[in-house]
Structure formats: structure tokens, C-alpha cells
Amino acid sequence: MEWEWKLIREACTGCGISADVCTVGAIRMTREMPYPEPVPLNCTFCLDCPDECPFDAIEIHEVRLAAFK
Numbered sequence: 001m002e003w004e005w006k007l008i009r010e011a012c013t014g015c016g017i018s019a020d021v022c023t024v025g026a027i028r029m030t031r032e033m034p035y036p037e038p039v040p041l042n043c044t045f046c047l048d049c050p051d052e053c054p055f056d057a058i059e060i061h062e063v064r065l066a067a068f069k
């Protein structure tokens with residue numbers, strides 16, 4: 001199973017809350033960055049960041065992989 005972490009830029013204010021709530025370093029955000037960036041290899045898809053974002057700016061989706069034929 002694959003998952004996709006997606007930032008909705010139109011909704012994101014760059015507040016940094018998502019980076020603060022992530023306990024495994026899967027969201028990078030510095031003062032110089034306008035938006036948070038995912039660090040996919042660290043993400044455990046715990047769903048804390050979409051739950052805690054007050055602007056609903058993060059979506060996590062299951063991605064269905066196409067079968068090889």
C-alpha cells in the first residue's frame with residue numbers, strides 16, 4: 001500500500017503547526033520557507049498533521065498502484 005502526503009497550497013498559511021506536531025521529522029519547515037515540505041521516508045502516516053492543521057491544508061490519500069500487465 002502506498003500513501004501520498006499532499007499540501008493544499010491555497011489553504012496553507014505557512015504557520016508551521018504541521019512540522020511542530022510531527023514527531024518523526026517527516027515535515028521540514030524553516031523560517032525562510034513559505035510552505036512545509038514533506039520528508040516522505042520518515043512519514044509513518046499517523047495522520048496527526050491533517051488532524052491538527054487548522055486550515056485543512058494537508059491531505060493524505062491511499063494511492064492505488066497500477067498492476068503490471
Ligand code: SF4
Pocket residue numbers: 021022023024025026027042043044045046047048049050
Ligand atoms: S502523517 Fe504523521 S508522521 Fe507523517 S508527516 Fe504527518 S504527523 Fe508526520
